[in-house]
Amino acid sequence: MEKKNIMKKTGLGIIAILFAVKSFAGDPKNLKNTTMEKFDIHVFPALPYGYDALEPYIDARTMEIHYDRHHRAYFNNFTAAIKGTSLENSTIDQIFSKVSEAGDAVRNNGGGFYNHVFFWNNLAPKSAGPSAELTAALVKEFGSFDKFRELFGNSAKTRFGSGWAWLYVTADKRLAVGSTPNQDNPLMDVSAIKGTPLLTIDVWEHAYYLKYQNKRADYVEAFWKVVNWEEVSKRYNAAVK
Numbered sequence: 714m715e716k717k718n719i720m721k722k723t724g725l726g727i728i729a730i731l732f733a734v735k736s737f738a739g740d741p742k743n744l745k746n747t748t749m750e751k752f753d754i755h756v757f758p759a760l761p762y763g764y765d766a767l768e769p770y771i772d773a774r775t776m777e778i779h780y781d782r783h784h785r786a787y788f789n790n791f792t793a794a795i796k797g798t799s800l801e802n803s804t805i806d807q808i809f810s811k812v813s814e815a816g817d818a819v820r821n822n823g824g825g826f827y828n829h830v831f832f833w834n835n836l837a838p839k840s841a842g843p844s845a846e847l848t849a850a851l852v853k854e855f856g857s858f859d860k861f862r863e864l865f866g867n868s869a870k871t872r873f874g875s876g877w878a879w880l881y882v883t884a885d886k887r888l889a890v891g892s893t894p895n896q897d898n899p900l901m902d903v904s905a906i907k908g909t910p911l912l913t914i915d916v917w918e919h920a921y922y923l924k925y926q927n928k929r930a931d932y933v934e935a936f937w938k939v940v941n942w943e944e945v946s947k948r949y950n951a952a953v954k
Contacts, residue, residue, distance in 0.1 A: 752827070752830065754795070754803075754804070754805055754808070755792065757784075757785060758830060760776075760780055760833055761833060761834060761837075764776040764780070766838045767836060767838060771836075771935070771939065772924045774923055775919075775921065775923045775924055779829075779920055780833070783825075783917075783919050784825070784829040784830075787821075787822045787824075787825030787829065788822075788826045790818065790822040790825075791818075791822035793818075794818035794822055794823075795819060795823075800819065808823055809823070809898070809901045809902070810900070810901075810902055812824075812901045812903060820901070820903065821895060821896050822896070823896075824897055824898055825896040827900075828877060828898055828913065829915070831898075831910060831913055832913055832914070834941065834944055835912050835940065835944055835945055836939045836940065836941055837939060837940075837941035837943070840940055840942040840943060841942065843858075843942045843945065843946050844942070844943075844946035844949070844950075846950065847942075847945065847949045850888055850953075851888060854889075855888070855890075861880075861890070862937065864890045865914075866878075866930075866933050866934070868890050868891060869892065869929075869933045870916075870929055870930050870933055871892075872892040872916050873894075874895075875894070875895060875916065875917040875918070876892055876893050876894040876895055876916055877892060877893050877897075877898065877914065877915055878892045878913065878916065879893065879898070879910050879913050880911045880912040880913075880945075881899045881906065881908035881909055881910045881911055882908050882909045882949070882953060883907070884908065886953050889908065891906035892906075893906065898910060909948075911945050911949050911952065912945045914933065916933075
């Protein structure tokens with residue numbers, strides 16, 4: 714009887730811990746400072762959903778490792794790199810605008826921190842599709858929504874090594890698609906593509922290897938099932954004001 718009670722209590726304890734971990738990732742009360750409009754360089758934000766929310770397209774184990782190990786490491790290394798410097802009191806946009814002067818630790822870890830927050834926020838379990846305004850702009854720039862998907866997908870699939878593919882708004886308010894290596898992004902002065910990012914996909918292997926192994930193309934196709942088009946449309950509206 715005593716053994717059964719211990720096992721029962723232990724089992725309940727494990728369930729409680731698992732529930733707490735899942736709740737921390739998805740509890741709306743933990744979303745303070747996670748919006749890109751109020752990006753706080755001193756805060757490591759919670760995920761806007763649970764680890765399993767994007768199943769079956771992105772598996773829970775990948776999400777947990779990607780967020781709690783890789784992303785957290787970028788944040789920790791970034792904050793260590795700027796500690797005691799003038800960058801501590803700068804915005805992320807200010808840092809990226811002169812990141813060529815900040816050193817590799819700030820460039821790589823600051824990019825890794827920011828890019829992942831941006832990435833998590835442009836994913837969602839359910840989305841209705843891009844707004845009418847964004848759809849019209851995509852059709853105008855690329856000819857059709859399907860053509861945009863093809864170009865964005867090819868940019869992600871053909872990025873050599875590790876990096877990111879982006880949909881972004883250029884300085885002249887036009888939509889464009891491109892990719893960046895490592896943890897670079899279109900806000901950086903070192904980037905070959907420059908503008909306001911709207912949508913991104915992480916094509917580092919840690920983002921997909923547990924589920925898709927070397928089949929990056931399959932991961933890219935699955936990505937479209939979990940794009941948060943409401944967030945992307947909001948970003949577009951803000952970028953073209």
